[in-house]
Amino acid sequence: MICEECNERPATLHFTKVVNGKKSEVHLCEKCAQDKGEMSLFNGGAGFTFNELLGGLLNGVHTFQQSAHQPMVRSDELRCSKCHMTYQDFIEIGRFGCSECYDTFKNHLNPVLRRLHSGNVVHTGKIPKKAGGNISLKKRIEELKQELKELIEQEEFESAARVRDEIRALEREIHAVQEEGGDE
């Protein structure tokens, strides 16, 4: 087998990844792997991770996306205003330049993320106290509102009143945070 990077030397490093039944393979020669920084000092070659080969894998997403989803908007002309990285740069390097990039490339990220995270595109884990700002409060309020609706349907008005008070208290808390005026 020939290295898929240089199409010259024999591929000696093979990498197979299977997620939810989808298989992808990468075949590189030692030199190309090294050039791409995919051989690490520590384990001299065993350190192939999905992560490190990402640049190449994203390319597929890119072409697919251009032809199938966004024929009008050329995604490679998008440029992040904070770090000046273009969408094309992102595809080639496989890394974002700053947190704003997520916003700039927003409309093109779902296929990429879906492919990397087994179909998922939205975070459902931990929310930081400060940077998360009101997010956790808002989520809690959403939950309580749902609960309130159910209680009213079940005509459990006493409990409903308690939940309603709790919602009000949380809403006041959000206002208080906003008035403090932090950038959080």
Added chain:
Amino acid sequence: MSLERFLQNAVSSWMSEEGPDSDIVLSSRIRLARNLKDYKFPIIFSREEAQEIIHWAERRLSRNSYQENGHFEFLGMDSLKPIEKRVLVEKHLISPNLAESSPYGAVLLSANEEISVMINEEDHIRIQCLYPGLQLVEALKTAGGIDDWIEEQGTYAFDEERGYLTSCPTNVGTGLRASVMMHLPGLVLTRQINRIIPAINQLGLVVRGIYGEGSEALGNLFQISNQITLGKPEEDIVADLLSVVEQIIERERVAREALVKTSDIQLEDRVFRSYGILANSRIIESKEAAKCLSDLRLGIDLGYIKDISKTILNELMILTQPGFLQQYAGGPLKADERDIRRAALIRERLILEKKDEQGGNVQ
């Protein structure tokens, strides 16, 4: 320096202590990737930004103490010698990437070396918690606490929809990589491993050899970690990994029992031959050392060998890496010199075990 003194300085607690299921799981690691809101990511940030982040870390993280862990020691990559960096890599406390290519990188280390926080690696902040044995849940809890504490000292890049924003899209969301290091000689010897690895991959987990090249896993040591970081709460990511790890532990135990039943004397022979090589060789390559250490450890677990501590595999796999050998030798060594040193270090280490046995005064 005597080997005893060297070991006292060289061995982190996760290498020398035994944890739950430590006959099979050598260590558990949790890594959280975080970035600061106001700076570009390390692949593209300016020198000034890099230095500001370093100063922030030194001022806000290393001088404040975090709970019972006390102060973190701050080590700037620019102040370390190449061998010192390599030793930190071999101890799994920093990544090769930080050691090689981050002139503005740094690491904060807790005294027992269970916690390390890398600064300006691929992300601004990478929190790592490394525990002996199978302790993923505990490690997640500790890492989460440090995460909360660090957030008090700065502002994270976080998005309501995407979660913690990371430089690489494979880490976005939770920024969590949970992994365990497993010793699986039973599954390798019974040739089950080749069937098990694809099955684990199907579950969205990544398996790879920790040492060695290509598909070969030196020392029968494998690392298993989650691949998906987005769209799943941290606790679920860890629970899913844990359930697979528990099944692998079970299969490894069954494989070992089967081996003892079907080829007891052959196994005992293999173990003692390897012990003989480790105790007597004058030149040993890392590959042979890894194989023999794996056999020795298996022999200890199966009760063929009773007077050697279990942590010897973990410890010697790391201490016989090139960086450590050179640090112990006090200078650079060529490959053939390393093989001689490696053999000597292993022999000496085994002699320490004997002293221990006779009630000597080793630690």
